[in-house]
Amino acid sequence: MISCSPQLRPLAFLALAFTFALPPSASIAATDQEQPKPPKPNLTPQYPPDRPADVAHVALDLAMDFEQRAIAGTATLFFTPLGKPVRTFELDAVDLDVSEVRLALVPKAASTADWSFPAAAATACTFSWRKRRLVVTFPQDVPAGQYAALGIVYRAEPGEGLYFQRPTAENPSERVAVWSHGETDGNRHWYPSHDYPNDRFTSELRVTVPKAFRVVANGVLVAAAPGAAPETTTYHWRMDAEHVNYLIAFAAADYVEYRQEWDGIPILSYVAPAELPKAAETFRRVPEMVKFFSDKTGYRYPYAKVGHAIAQDFFASGMENTSITFLTPSVLITAEDRDTWEPENLLAHELVHHWFGDLITTRDWSHVWLNEGFATYFADLFTEHWKGGDEFVAAMDGNAADYFEEALDYQRAIVTYEYEDAGELFDEHAYPKGGWVLHMLRHLLGEDAFWSGMRRYVHDHANGIVQTDDFRAALEAASGRELRWFFDQWLLRAGHPEITVEWRWRDDTRGLEVTLAQKSSVESDERPFRVSLPVRAVLPDGSRKDLVLDLDESRRVLSFALEESPEWVELDPELTVLAKVIDKADAPQLMAQLAKGTTTYARMAAARALKDSLSRPGVIAALRAALSAPDAFWSIQSAAALSLGESGAETACAALRTAVPLVSSPWSRRDVARALGSCRGEEDAQVLTALALDDASDSVREDAVEALGTSAPERLASTAGALLGHRSQRERVARATARALAAASGRSENVALLRKHLDAKLPATVYREIVRGLGTSAGAADLPAPDRARVREQLEAFLLSPEVSTTAAALDGLADLGDQSSVSAIDRLRVRTRSDYLRHKAERVASRLRASATERKPNTALQERLTKLEERLQEAEKQLEELRRRGGTPAPSGAAATGGTAATGGTAK
Numbered sequence: 001m002i003s004c005s006p007q008l009r010p011l012a013f014l015a016l017a018f019t020f021a022l023p024p025s026a027s028i029a030a031t032d033q034e035q036p037k038p039p040k041p042n043l044t045p046q047y048p049p050d051r052p053a054d055v056a057h058v059a060l061d062l063a064m065d066f067e068q069r070a071i072a073g074t075a076t077l078f079f080t081p082l083g084k085p086v087r088t089f090e091l092d093a094v095d096l097d098v099s100e101v102r103l104a105l106v107p108k109a110a111s112t113a114d115w116s117f118p119a120a121a122a123t124a125c126t127f128s129w130r131k132r133r134l135v136v137t138f139p140q141d142v143p144a145g146q147y148a149a150l151g152i153v154y155r156a157e158p159g160e161g162l163y164f165q166r167p168t169a170e171n172p173s174e175r176v177a178v179w180s181h182g183e184t185d186g187n188r189h190w191y192p193s194h195d196y197p198n199d200r201f202t203s204e205l206r207v208t209v210p211k212a213f214r215v216v217a218n219g220v221l222v223a224a225a226p227g228a229a230p231e232t233t234t235y236h237w238r239m240d241a242e243h244v245n246y247l248i249a250f251a252a253a254d255y256v257e258y259r260q261e262w263d264g265i266p267i268l269s270y271v272a273p274a275e276l277p278k279a280a281e282t283f284r285r286v287p288e289m290v291k292f293f294s295d296k297t298g299y300r301y302p303y304a305k306v307g308h309a310i311a312q313d314f315f316a317s318g319m320e321n322t323s324i325t326f327l328t329p330s331v332l333i334t335a336e337d338r339d340t341w342e343p344e345n346l347l348a349h350e351l352v353h354h355w356f357g358d359l360i361t362t363r364d365w366s367h368v369w370l371n372e373g374f375a376t377y378f379a380d381l382f383t384e385h386w387k388g389g390d391e392f393v394a395a396m397d398g399n400a401a402d403y404f405e406e407a408l409d410y411q412r413a414i415v416t417y418e419y420e421d422a423g424e425l426f427d428e429h430a431y432p433k434g435g436w437v438l439h440m441l442r443h444l445l446g447e448d449a450f451w452s453g454m455r456r457y458v459h460d461h462a463n464g465i466v467q468t469d470d471f472r473a474a475l476e477a478a479s480g481r482e483l484r485w486f487f488d489q490w491l492l493r494a495g496h497p498e499i500t501v502e503w504r505w506r507d508d509t510r511g512l513e514v515t516l517a518q519k520s521s522v523e524s525d526e527r528p529f530r531v532s533l534p535v536r537a538v539l540p541d542g543s544r545k546d547l548v549l550d551l552d553e554s555r556r557v558l559s560f561a562l563e564e565s566p567e568w569v570e571l572d573p574e575l576t577v578l579a580k581v582i583d584k585a586d587a588p589q590l591m592a593q594l595a596k597g598t599t600t601y602a603r604m605a606a607a608r609a610l611k612d613s614l615s616r617p618g619v620i621a622a623l624r625a626a627l628s629a630p631d632a633f634w635s636i637q638s639a640a641a642l643s644l645g646e647s648g649a650e651t652a653c654a655a656l657r658t659a660v661p662l663v664s665s666p667w668s669r670r671d672v673a674r675a676l677g678s679c680r681g682e683e684d685a686q687v688l689t690a691l692a693l694d695d696a697s698d699s700v701r702e703d704a705v706e707a708l709g710t711s712a713p714e715r716l717a718s719t720a721g722a723l724l725g726h727r728s729q730r731e732r733v734a735r736a737t738a739r740a741l742a743a744a745s746g747r748s749e750n751v752a753l754l755r756k757h758l759d760a761k762l763p764a765t766v767y768r769e770i771v772r773g774l775g776t777s778a779g780a781a782d783l784p785a786p787d788r789a790r791v792r793e794q795l796e797a798f799l800l801s802p803e804v805s806t807t808a809a810a811l812d813g814l815a816d817l818g819d820q821s822s823v824s825a826i827d828r829l830r831v832r833t834r835s836d837y838l839r840h841k842a843e844r845v846a847s848r849l850r851a852s853a854t855e856r857k858p859n860t861a862l863q864e865r866l867t868k869l870e871e872r873l874q875e876a877e878k879q880l881e882e883l884r885r886r887g888g889t890p891a892p893s894g895a896a897a898t899g900g901t902a903a904t905g906g907t908a909k
Contacts, residue, residue, distance in 0.1 A: 001183055001316060001318065001319045001320060001350075001353070001357075001371075001372070001426070002316065002317040002318050002346060002349050002350070002375075002431075043418040043419055043420055044418070045417040045418055046364075046365070046366070046417055046418070046419055046422070047364070047417060048196060048198050048363060048364040049194075049196055049198075051082065051194065051198055051199055052081060052082060052083075052086055052089075053079040053080060053081045053082055053086060053089060054079060054080050054081075054082050054199065055077055055078070055079045055194055055199050055201045056078045056079060056080065056108075056109075056115075056147065056201050056202070057077075057078040057109070057112065057115045057201055057202045057203065057204075058075070058076070058077055058078075058191075058193065058201055058202075058203045058204075058245075058248065059075070059076040059078075059115065059117075059203070059204050059205075059206075060073060060074075060075050060076075060191055060203075060204070060205045060206070060207075060248075061073055061074045061075075061076075061206045062191075062205065062206065062207050062208065063207075063208040063227075063229075063232075064178055064207065064208065064209050064210075064252065066164060066166060066176055066178065066210075068157065069157060069158075069164040069802070070155060070156060070157045071155070071156050071158070071162065071190060072154075072155045073153075073154060073155075073156070073191065074151060074152065074153050074154075075151075075152045075154070075191045075192050075193075076115075076117045076149055076150065076151045076152075077091075077149070077150045077152075077192075077193075078106065078109070078115050078147060078148070078149050078150075078201075079147070079148060079150065080108075080142075080144070080145055080146060080147045080148070081142050081143065081144045081145070081146070082144065083144055084144050085141035085142060085143050085144055086138070086141065086142055087137060087138055087140075087141050087142075088135060088136060088137050088138070089135075089136045089138070089150065090130070090133045090134070090135050090136075091133065091134045091136070091152075091192040091193060091194060092132070092133055092134075092185070092188035092192070092193055092194065092195035092196075093129075093132070093133060093134035093154075093188055093192040093193075094132050094159075094188050094189045094834075094836070095156050095157060095158050095159055095189045095190075095834050096134070096154045096155075096156045096189075096190075096191075096192060097154055097155045097156065098127060098134060098152060098153070098154045098192070099153050099154060099155070100124070100151075100152070100153040101124070101125040101126075101127045101136050101150065101151070101152050101153075102119075102122035102123060102124055102125060102150075102151045103122060103123055103125050103136075103138050103139065103142075103148060103149070103150055103151075104117060104118045104119075104121045104122040104123070104148065104149045104151075105121075105142070105146060105147070105148050105149075106118060106147050106148060106149045107147060108147050109147075111240070112202045112204065112238055112239075112240045113238065115149075115202075115204075117149045117151050118149070119151075122149075122151060123139050124139075125137060125138055125139065125150075134152075134192050136150065136152075152192050154191075154192070156189070156190050156191075157834065158189040158190045158834065159189060159833060159834020159835040159836070159838075160181075160186050160189050160804065160834070160835045160836060160837055161180060161181060161182065161186030161187055161188065161189030161190050162178065162179075162180045162186075162189060162190040163178065163179055163180070163181065163313075163804070164177075164178045165177040165178065165179075165312045165313055168801070168802060168803060170764065170767050170798075170801065170803070170806055171313075171763075171764040171767065171803070171806075172761065173763075174312065174313065174764070175253060175254065175272065175312050176253070176254075177251070177252060177253035177254075177311075177312045178251065178252050178253075179249075179250070179251035179252075179253075179309070179311040179312070179314070179326060180248075180249045180250055180251070181249070181311075181314075181315075181316070181319060181326070182195075182245065182246035182247060182248060182249060182321070183246045183247075183319060184246060184365060184422040184423055185246070185422070186246070187245055187246060187248055189834075193245050194245060195245050195246070196244075196245065196364070197244040197245070197246060197361050197362060197363065197364065197365070197465070198244075198363050198364060198465060199244065199245070200242040200243060200244055200361070200463070200464075200465065201242055201243070201245075202238075202239055202240055202241065202242055202243075203218060203219075203238075203239045203243070203248055204219070204222075204236065204237065204238040204239065205217045205218070205235075205236070205237050205248070205250055206234055206235070206236045207234065207235050207237075207250055207252065208227040208228070208229070208232050208233070208234045208235075209227075209232065209233060209235070209252045210231060210232055210233075211231050211232060211233050212254055213233070213252045213253060213254060214235070214252065214253065214254065214255040214270070215233075215235035215237070215250055215251070215252045216237075216250065216251055216252075216255060216268075216270050216307065216309045216324055217235070217237035217239075217249065217250035217251075217324060218237060218239040218243070218247070218248060218249060218250075218321060218322050218323050218324055219237050219238045219239030219240060219241075219303075219304060219305075219322075219323060220237065220238060220240075220304050220305065221235065221236070221237055222236040222237065222238050223235075223236045224236070237250070239322060239323070240304070241302065241303060241304075241322070241323075241463070242463055243322040243358060243361070244361045244465075247320075247321050247322040247358060248321070249319070249321035249322075249324060249326065251270075251309045251311055251324075251326060253270075253272065253312060254272065254273065255270035255271065255272070255309065256270070256271060256272070256273050256276050257269070257270055258270075258271060258276060258279035258280070258283065260283065260286060260287055261287070262286075262287040262290040262291060262301070262306070263290075263291070263300075265290065265301055265303075265304070265305065265306060266305050266306070267283070267286055267287060267290070267305070267306040267307075268305055268306070268307050268308070269282075269283050269286075269307070269308040269309075270307070270308065270309040270310065271310050271332065272310065272312075272329075275310065275329070275332050277334075278332040278333060278334055279332070281333055281334055281335050282331060282332050282333055282343050282347075283308065283347070285344055285347070285386065286306065286308075286347060286351070288386070289344075289347065289348050289351050289382055290306060290351065292381075292382055292385055293348075293351060293352055293355060293378060293382075296378065296381065296451075296454075297355050297454065297455060297458045298454075298455035298458060298459065299355060299359070299455070299458045299459060299462060301354065302354065302355070302358075302359045302462070303322065303323040303354060303358075304323065305323050305324075306323070306351070306354075307323050307324035307325065308324070308325050308326075308327055308347075309324060309325070309326050309327070310326075310327055310328075310329050310331070310332065311326040311327065311328070311329075312329060313329075313764060313803070313805065314326060314327065314328045314329070315804070315805055316328070317331070317346055318331070318346050318347075318349065318350040319350070320350045320351075320353030320354060320357055320358060320375075322354070322358045323354070323358075325347075325350040325351070325353075327346070327347075327350070330729065330730035330731075331343045331346060331347070333729060337698075337729045339666045339696055339697040339698075339699070340666070340697050340698040340699045340728070340729045340730075340732065341699065341729055341730060341732075344382070344383070344386065345379050345380075345382075345383060345395075346379075348378070348379035348382040348383075349375045349376065349378075349379040350375070352374065352375040352378040352379055353371060353375050355374075355458060356370060356371055356374035356375060356378070357371035357372075357374075357375065359458070359462050359463060360457075360458065360461045360462060360463075360464060360465075360466055361464075361465055361466070362465070362466060362467065363465045363466060363467045364417075364467075365419075365422040365425055366415055366416055366417045366419075366425070367415055367466070367467045367468050368422075368425050368426065368430050369414045369415065369429075369430045369433075369434035369437070369468075369491070370434075370466060370467075370468065370471060372426065372430045372431045372434055373414075373430060373431060373432075373433070373434015373435045373436075373437060373438060374434070374435075374438065376399065376431045376432055376434065376435035377434075377435035377436075377438040377439060380392055380395040380396060380399070380435065383395050390600045390633050390635070393574075393575050393599075393600060393601050393635075394600075394634075394635040396435075396436070396439060396575055397575060397601065397604070397635070398432075399431075399432030399433075399435055399436060400432065400436060400578055402428045402431075402432045403428045403429065403432045403433040403436070403496075403578075404496075404580065405428070406427060406428035406429065407428075407495070407496070407521060411429075411494040411495050411521065411522055412429055412494050413491065413492050413493055413494050414429050414430060414433060414434055414437070414490070414491045414492075415468050415491045415492055421840070433578065436578040437490050437491065439576070439578075440486075440490070440576065440577065440578060441475065441483075441486070443576040444481075444486065444532075445475065445479045445481060449475075449478055449479035449480075449481070450475070450479075452478040452479075453474045453475035453476075453477070453478030453479055454474075454475075456474040456477060456478050457470065457471050457474035457475070460474060468487065468491060469487075472484070472487050485530065489529060489530060490578075493525075494522050494525070495520045495521040495522035495525060496520075496521050496529070496578055496579055496580065497518045497519070497520065497521070497528075497529035497531055497579045497580070498518060498519050498520070498521055498579065498580040498582070499516060499517070499518045499531070499533065499551070499579050499580070499581050499582065500516070500517045500518070500582040500584060501514065501515070501516055501533075501535075501549075501571055501581060501582065501583060501584060502514070502515045502584040503515070503566075503569050503585070505562075505565035505566070506559075509559065509561075510561065510562070511559050511560055511561045511562060512537060512559065512560045512562050512565075512566065512569070513557065513558070513559050514535070514547075514549060514557070514558045514559075514560070514569075515555070515556075515557050516533070516549055516551050516555065516556050516557075516558070517554065517555045518531075518551060518554060518555075518579075519554065521580070528551070528552055528553050528554050529551075529552075529579075530551075530552040531550075531551050531552075531577055531579060532548050532549070532550050532551070532577070533548070533549040533551060533571065533572055533577055533579070533581070534546065534547070534548055534549075534572055534573065534574065534576060534577075535547050535548075535549055535569055535570060535571055535572070535573075536569070536570040536573045536598060536602070537560075537562060537566040537569050538566055538567050538568050538569070538570065538593075538596075538598060539562070539563065539564055539565075539566055539567065540564065540565075540567050544598060545560070545562060545566075547560055567589070567592050568585065568589040568590070568592045568593040568597075568606075569585065569589070570593060570597060570598060570599070570602040570605070571583055571605065572601075572605075573597070573598060573599045573601060573602040574599060574601065575601045581605075583605065583606075583609045585609065587610065587613040587616040587618075587619055588618075590606045590609050590610050590613070591606070591610070591618060591619065591622040593605075593606035594606040594607050594610065594622055594623070594626055594636075594640075595622065595625070595626070600633050600635060600636060603626070603636045603639075604635050604636055604638075604639040605639075607623060607626055607636060607639035607640045607643050608639050608642075608643060610622070610623060610643055611642075611643035611646040611647075614643070614644075614646065614647045614649070614652065620644065620647070620649075620651050620652055620655060623640040623643055623644050623652075623655070624640075624644070624655035624658075624659070626639075626640040627640040627641055627644065627655065627656075627659045627662075627663065627668075627672070628655075628658070628659050628662045628663070630662070630664075634665035634667045634668040635667075635668070637659075637663055637665065637668035637671070637672075638667065638668045638671035641656060641659070641663075641668065641671045641672045641674070641675045642671055642674065642675050644656055644675055645674065645675025645676070645677070645678040645679075646678070647678075648678050648679060648680075650681070652679075653676070653678075653679035653681060653683075653684055656672055656675050656676050656679065656684075657676070657683060657684065657687050659672055660672055660687055660691070666695075666696070666697035666699055666700050667699075669691075669695070669697070669700045670697070670699050670700045670702070670703040670704075671703075673688060673691050673700055673703040673704040673707050674703050674706075674707055675707075676688050676704075676707055676711070677706070677707030677708070677710040677711045678710075678711070679711060680711055680712075684711060684712075685708070685711060685712035685715050688704050688707055688708045688711065688712065688715075689704075689708060689712075689715055689719060691704035692704040692705045692708055692716075692719065692723060692733075693719060693722065693723070698728035698729050698730075698732045698733055699732060701726075701728070701732070701733045701736075702728075702732040702733055702735075702736040703736075705723060705733060705736040705737050705740050706736050706739065706740050706743075708740065709739075709740025709741065709743055709744050710740075710743075713740075713744040713747055713750075716737070716740055716741065716744070717741070717744075717747070717749055717750060717753060720737055720741060720753055720757075721757075723736075723737040724737050724738065724757055724760070724762065724766065725760075727763075730765075731763050731765050731766050734762065734763070734766040734769075735765060735766055735769045738754065738757075738766060738769035738770045738772075738773045739769060739773060741753055741754055741773060741777060742754065742772070742773030742774070742776040742777045743776070744777070745780040745781075746780055746781055746782065747777070747781060748781040748782065748783055748787075750777045750781070751774065751777045751778045751781050751783065751787070751791065754770050754773055754774045754777055755774060755791070755794070757770055758770055758771070758774070758794070764803075764805075764806075767806075768805055768806055768809040769809070771795065771798055771806065771809040771810055771813055772809040772810075772812045772813045772816075773813070774791060774794070774795065774813055775791065775795055775810075775812065775813025775814055775815070775816045775817040776812075776813065776816040776817075778791040778817050779816040779817040779818045780816075788817070788819065789819075789821075791817060792814070792817060792819045792821060792822050795810045795813045795814050795817065795822070796810070796814070796822055796825040798810035798813075799811070799825055799826070799828075799829045804835055804837065804838060807829070807833075807838055808837075808838065808841060811826065811829075811838075811841050811842060811845050812845075814826065814845060814849075815845045815848055815849070818849065818852055819849070820849050820850065820852070820853040822849065823846050823849050823850060826842050826845055826846045826849075827842070827846055829842050830842035830843055830846065
């Protein structure tokens with residue numbers, strides 16, 4: 001899964017968020033020592049639940065009630081006890097109103113199609129509730145090895161897990177639809193289940209909907225027949241391959257089908273009728289992806305179809321439900337949108353999960369990097385396949401930057417049982433850092449051994465449940481290498497190395513001397529990392545000498561014989577080590593590397609390192625040349641632009657302004673816009689305004705808007721109406737405008753602007769950004785109390801929205817507004833909501849507001865002392881003023897401060 005929602009990744013994004021295919025501009029190389037925060041504090045370990053019975057098959061028979069946002073259904077679970085007879089069976093069940101539970105003993109079915117519930121032979125069971133779990137008691141023991149069928153009749157109005165869409169006041173254009181989302185534990189809200197990924201079973205769904213709807217789900221469509229109620233249709237989908245519970249999914253809407261094929265496997269994509277023209281452009285590379293990943297893994301795509309369904313108002317970017325990926329509507333593009341966003345990385349990420357996550361599933365959430373890190377890396381490998389090696393390096397560089405940014409907030413071991421909620425583990429440690437673990441393993445073992453081990457892992461564990469040691473064992477078996485040290489260092493330990501590299505030529509030894517110093521990003525962890533850092537010395541005649549610097553201690557000095565002094569030395573030129581590398585080379589050496597480096601990454605790294613030498617002669621000119629070079633790869637231009645932006649000097653800003661019409665790639669032009677945000681001149685504001693209003697790429701416009709909000713907020717405010725009204729791919733421009741208006745601290749005018757646009761009929765994603773931003777803006781502005789109260793009341797009204805995303809935006813706004821008076825409204829939401837996500841979010845926001853109120857509560861004794869001191873100071877000031885009026889000399893401050901009689905140095909007149 002890739003998520004752009006704090007609902008699923010509360011500590012991260014988000015973000016992945018969501019620049020999936022947008023090339024990033026951050027770097028793995030560093031020139032300064034940022035201070036990451038320590039690992040997260042110890043939490044209560046979260047271990048997998050017991051599994052007293054093996055579930056073999058789940059059958060769901062459901063009828064949708066769109067008006068009530070409810071379902072009526074029967075869930076039938078076919079199971080057999082493990083190890084010993086069972087009399088009770090506990091199931092995860094939230095928001096369910098159970099009316100009947102019956103049990104029948106059944107033979108083991110020969111196939112998925114043969115599972116059936118013998119109603120005539122079934123007997124009633126008693127049931128009760130314990131901690132949001134349904135506890136079923138059987139009339140007699142069910143023996144170990146005996147198959148049984150448990151039929152549960154229920155009704156539900158799910159608070160999460162199943163999401164009904166329909167027009168609302170804030171989103172009148174919403175289509176009527178429904179879709180489910182199970183990861184990590186959403187499915188327990190709409191059917192009773194063992195809702196944890198340590199059990200695999202087959203499944204089938206019968207879903208009854210009005211005739212205008214089409215249901216899509218896991219597996220193959222068995223039938224679409226008239227339902228029992230008039231003007232309804234019942235869709236029967238069956239999944240013959242085993243999978244875990246969170247991967248059961250269905251969606252219903254007025255879908256039309258776009259069909260492709262790869263090697264006899266249908267590729268079926270379901271979209272709204274109006275969006276069908278976009279399907280061909282959006283999904284055009286999916287057949288190529290299926291072949292690529294089948295070849296890479298050595299395992300043919302394992303399911304009967306490759307499915308996609310656009311889930312209206314989907315809060316994640318994508319979710320890899322087995323054989324039917326759900327996607328955000330913003331994935332759909334036209335050919336013209338490709339200058340703004342490309343969907344291939346997202347589509348590839350979700351497709352890879354059908355091997356890593358679906359075919360092979362982690363035993364528990366602590367090993368989720370085996371899903372998300374693998375999907376991240378393999379998707380980037382597909383980028384390399386269709387766009388080239390430089391794009392792959394840019395993607396890996398961006399992955400490192402995403403992880404390093406999160407590490408400034410917190411650090412954790414990738415594999416850990418210590419967390420509060422499993423959703424926390426879907427962060428930049430699991431995704432990009434997890435992908436980097438694979439990248440480093442690939443370079444450590446070599447191509448042949450790495451891919452041999454990867455294919456062994458897939459074949460040995462297909463249709464199974466795994467943990468990290470299973471992957472390690474496969475690589476060790478294929479390579480003959482002992483890898484526990486590597487897995488302990490990169491997966492069971494928090495942090496990363498920060499390595500400072502200095503080199504000098506020694507005439508006395510005719511050699512290169514390299515000094516390396518490292519420390520852990522976790523200050524309390526003094527253990528050195530074991531790393532091998534590749535370097536490349538480039539001699540004046542253009543010849544190269546490749547070296548490897550092995551480092552397993554805090555400091556090491558290495559010497560290498562060379563024919564002559566290098567012109568420059570490239571650190572990790574192919575980008576193979578996840579480390580903050582601080583390059584201490586001189587500016588002339590870095591400028592030479594920027595101009596003539598042997599790899600794109602070496603030139604990027606030089607451009608970034610030069611940001612600390614902007615005052616040196618020739619540096620700005622060298623960066624300007626790299627930025628404006630017509631044949632430069634976009635990531636080099638981006639690095640040069642961002643380094644120029646560090647200066648803020650007019651020469652650097654002029655170089656950025658001049659480069660705008662010369663930089664053809666939207667990926668680098670957006671970083672020119674970002675860099676111009678550091679410039680404060682009128683010409684800079686004019687260029688940014690033109691980019692925000694008129695650039696051909698909405699991605700560039702988005703970044704120009706945010707830069708304008710930083711550098712010229714009054715100009716942003718004057719163009720906000722046009723920008724909020726601009727319709728763009730993923731509503732990038734309008735959403736950026738709302739964020740920028742909110743971020744311009746202290747501007748009460750922006751509060752009025754945001755409030756005004758709450759009345760406009762804007763797309764839901766923009767509307768929610770305005771709701772969120774209204775609280776942020778009002779919280780920072782010096783508003784009169786009545787105006788602040790009106791903002792609070794508006795945001796509290798949104799707490800009543802039936803849409804989870806709108807309510808969440810209102811909670812974010814109230815948190816930033818900081819008005820303790822809203823706690824009671826937030827508490828009412830916490831009590832009434834059926835959404836665990838909203839409940840937990842409301843608790844956090846209310847606690848934050850209460851804490852801030854406590855912090856602001858005056859210390860009475862201290863306040864009394866301050867009041868008395870203020871009175872004495874005022875009296876002293878009166879005495880001084882009287883002395884000045886009479887022409888006397890002021891007394892020493894001590895006399896005045898203590899209230900003593902002021903002596904005069906002259907004669908009173």
